[in-house]
Amino acid sequence: MKPCLDDDGLLQLYLADASEYPAHRAHLVECSSCAGRLQEVAREAGTITSALAHAANHLNYRSSARANVFARIGDGFRTMVVFSGAAAFGGAAAFAVILALGWRPVVAGNHLAQATTVSAAGVVAPAGGVTAASQMIASNNMDSADDNALPGTGALYSAEAVSGDPLAGLMYDSSTSAANSDDDDDMLFCVPGDDGSMCSNSSAGQQG
Amino acid sequence: MGEMAIPMRKPAELSEHQVTADALFRGHQQRIVRLCRMLLGNPDDADEVSQEVFLKMLSQREHGPEPADWRAWLTRVAINACHDRHRSGWWKWWKRDGRELLDTDLTSRDTVHEAISHEQTEALWVAFRKLTPRQQEVFILRQVEGWSTRETGVALELSEQAVKLQLFRALRRLRESLRSHQ
Numbered sequence: 001m002k003p004c005l006d007d008d009g010l011l012q013l014y015l016a017d018a019s020e021y022p023a024h025r026a027h028l029v030e031c032s033s034c035a036g037r038l039q040e041v042a043r044e045a046g047t048i049t050s051a052l053a054h055a056a057n058h059l060n061y062r063s064s065a066r067a068n069v070f071a072r073i074g075d076g077f078r079t080m081v082v083f084s085g086a087a088a089f090g091g092a093a094a095f096a097v098i099l100a101l102g103w104r105p106v107v108a109g110n111h112l113a114q115a116t117t118v119s120a121a122g123v124v125a126p127a128g129g130v131t132a133a134s135q136m137i138a139s140n141n142m143d144s145a146d147d148n149a150l151p152g153t154g155a156l157y158s159a160e161a162v163s164g165d166p167l168a169g170l171m172y173d174s175s176t177s178a179a180n181s182d183d184d185d186d187m188l189f190c191v192p193g194d195d196g197s198m199c200s201n202s203s204a205g206q207q208g
Numbered sequence: 209m210g211e212m213a214i215p216m217r218k219p220a221e222l223s224e225h226q227v228t229a230d231a232l233f234r235g236h237q238q239r240i241v242r243l244c245r246m247l248l249g250n251p252d253d254a255d256e257v258s259q260e261v262f263l264k265m266l267s268q269r270e271h272g273p274e275p276a277d278w279r280a281w282l283t284r285v286a287i288n289a290c291h292d293r294h295r296s297g298w299w300k301w302w303k304r305d306g307r308e309l310l311d312t313d314l315t316s317r318d319t320v321h322e323a324i325s326h327e328q329t330e331a332l333w334v335a336f337r338k339l340t341p342r343q344q345e346v347f348i349l350r351q352v353e354g355w356s357t358r359e360t361g362v363a364l365e366l367s368e369q370a371v372k373l374q375l376f377r378a379l380r381r382l383r384e385s386l387r388s389h390q
Binding site: 012041048056 | 329332333351357379
């Protein structure tokens with residue numbers, strides 16, 4: 001007599017055709033325990049099938065979504081992670097492409113170098129101790145030079161814009177900085193060719 | 209001013225063609241929707257796919273040769289449509305996979321559920337969703353639809369041995385799930 005069948009053997013027997021596994025079937029005739037377990041397998045299979053079919057007929061995504069808040073939160077978190085990762089990856093890729101194309105980040109040193117380059121064409125930003133005011137002056141002069149016109153009334157402009165000497169700004173740069181250090185001074189006019197005493201603040205000039 | 213009378217065809221005037229299409233729809237609609245729900249795990253997707261299936265049925269009746277067995281034809285079309293839905297809606301599928309939940313109606317007691325608790329049914333559903341697509345298809349056709357091993361093999365283009373093996377693996381996992389929640 002064959003030994004009793006294990007669970008997998010019984011399941012195989014349950015799924016097999018009637019002509020398969022004759023030895024196992026002969027054992028079932030003699031062993032009531034195995035026969036009973038085979039009936040249990042068949043009953044379980046029927047229960048599983050009925051339960052799944054019933055569940056499919058009553059499946060409702062929306063109403064149950066409310067019931068399982070944690071699952072929805074998990075979904076949201078996964079969505080956020082995926083989109084954040086995709087955005088970060090896309091940004092990094094775009095940055096890499098831009099760098100590969102030759103772009104470099106613009107910093108203060110670059111501004112100065114750019115302004116110095118432009119100064120060769122008659123416009124220069126004051127070197128050393130670059131301040132916001134001096135950058136405005138350079139910028140204003142660049143516009144004026146482009147337009148091939150004198151700076152407008154009331155505009156800030158540097159000494160070289162008046163003189164046409166690109167080195168004038170450098171010559172008077174130290175005195176310019178010193179004059180601008182006074183909080184009461186708002187503007188400075190320096191005329192190249194004059195001595196250092198002429199390079200004074202606007203209020204002093206007006207007074208003189 | 210009287211209402212304009214809309215000419216209506218009496219049922220007797222319906223063509224044999226139309227009656228058969230209606231009968232096909234009524235006879236198979238519930239089965240196809242259930243199949244799609246089991247394969248897709250989402251009722252909204254299942255409804256859409258089942259509508260596509262019946263549109264294809266109408267188109268087949270209009271233009272193509274009439275299949276010998278509409279039941280098998282509809283089942284095959286539904287399975288293929290579910291495959292297509294898996295592929296096209298991968299994001300939605302991934303997002304929802306494993307998250308399908310059961311309606312509260314499931315707790316209603318009936319002859320099936322006197323022997324099985326709501327938790328067990330839910331565990332069974334989760335275990336079923338974790339089966340491979342092939343195992344799910346074989347289980348549905350053999351167990352739920354009651355097809356023979358040979359019919360299932362022909363429909364899924366599998367050998368009979370492969371059908372038995374897939375069903376064996378599926379049932380073993382489902383039984384384990386059922387027993388672990390007893």
